[in-house]
Structures are given as C-alpha cells and as structure tokens.
C-alpha cells in the first residue's frame with residue numbers, strides 16, 4: 001500500500017465522510033444489482049447518523065482511510081448475534097473506485113481483524129452478494145470462507161418496486 005494512505009479510527013469529525021461513503025456504497029450496491037433495497041438516504045437520516053456515531057463512539061468499530069487529505073475508504077463493524085452466539089460483524093466497507101487495487105481494502109480489513117481478535121469473540125462474519133467477486137476475493141484472501149447460503153424470495157411489492 002502506498003505510503004500516502006493512512007487508515008485510522010474515525011472520529012465524530014469524520015461523520016460527514018462516513019455518511020458520504022456509506023451512501024456511495026449503497027448507490028454502488030443498487031447499480032450493480034447486488035442489493036436493490038440499499039438505502040442511499042440511510043446514512044444521512046437521524047437513525048443512520050445515530051448508528052454511525054455509536055460505532056465511532058466505541059459501540060463497534062468505525063475506520064476511515066485517507067490518501068493525503070482525501071477520504072478514500074471506510075469500514076464499519078459491530079458485535080451481532082449469530083446462530084452460535086455473538087460474533088464480530090463486518091457491516092459495510094467501501095473504497096472509492098479510483099483508489100481500488102492499491103491495498104486499501106486489505107488495510108481496512110486487517111484493522112477489522114485486529115479489533116475482532118481483541119474482542120475475544122469466537123468468529124467474525126459478513127454478508128456479501130454472490131456476484132461481488134472483488135469483495136469475495138478480498139475476504140477469501142484474508143481467510144474467510146462461505147458457510148450458509150441465504151436465499152431470498154422478493155415479495156410481490158418489492159419485486160414491483162425494483163422494476164420501477
């Protein structure tokens with residue numbers, strides 16, 4: 001990774017950056033067809049802001065990556081309940097398109113894994129669209145392996161909305 005890239009815990013001053021990058025992730029998820037319900041307005045909403053601030057304040061993990069002064073990526077994680085108890089959950093991450101394949105995703109993921117190991121929780125997990133080969137390759141390189149395959153059937157209302 002280039003020396004100009006810095007990954008660090010986010011502070012409250014980084015909230016607008018996290019909101020912008022979270023919205024960019026949701027827009028990308030919708031555009032790629034990975035998640036037709038990704039809410040581009042969530043991060044700017046009161047509940048989205050409260051969620052991100054809680055992660056920043058230590059109820060989980062919030063990281064930002066900068067290239068010099070330019071924000072180029074983020075990662076947010078929290079503890080969540082799985083079928084076998086609490087796990088470290090990687091909730092979302094995004095690297096700006098122009099800065100990909102420079103090791104920023106790997107650097108964000110490494111910090112997540114350090115946080116996970118310090119948590120003492122037995123496992124870390126995340127959800128990823130099966131067609132998202134870039135993210136899957138990144139996660140598999142770090143040792144993640146697929147376990148449960150979740151299948152969804154869109155309700156008639158959701159199927160109708162996604163055609164709009």
Ligand SMILES: CC(C)(COP(=O)(O)OP(=O)(O)OC[C@H]1O[C@@H](n2cnc3c(N)ncnc32)[C@H](O)[C@@H]1OP(=O)(O)O)[C@@H](O)C(=O)NCCC(=O)NCCS
Pocket residue numbers: 025028092093094095096099100101102103104105106107127128129132133134135137138139141
């Ligand atoms: C997934 C994502 C975070 C990867 O970020 P990145 O900074 O490009 O990742 P890195 O440069 O650290 O890549 C590490 C490895 O992941 C794999 N990888 C990353 N992008 C890839 C791609 N487009 N195709 C195939 N493998 C890829 C490679 O093995 C790569 O190592 P290499 O460059 O030495 O071959 C980035 O593509 C992204 O933001 N995508 C859109 C949002 C997203 O999918 N988020 C995850 C949702 S679950």
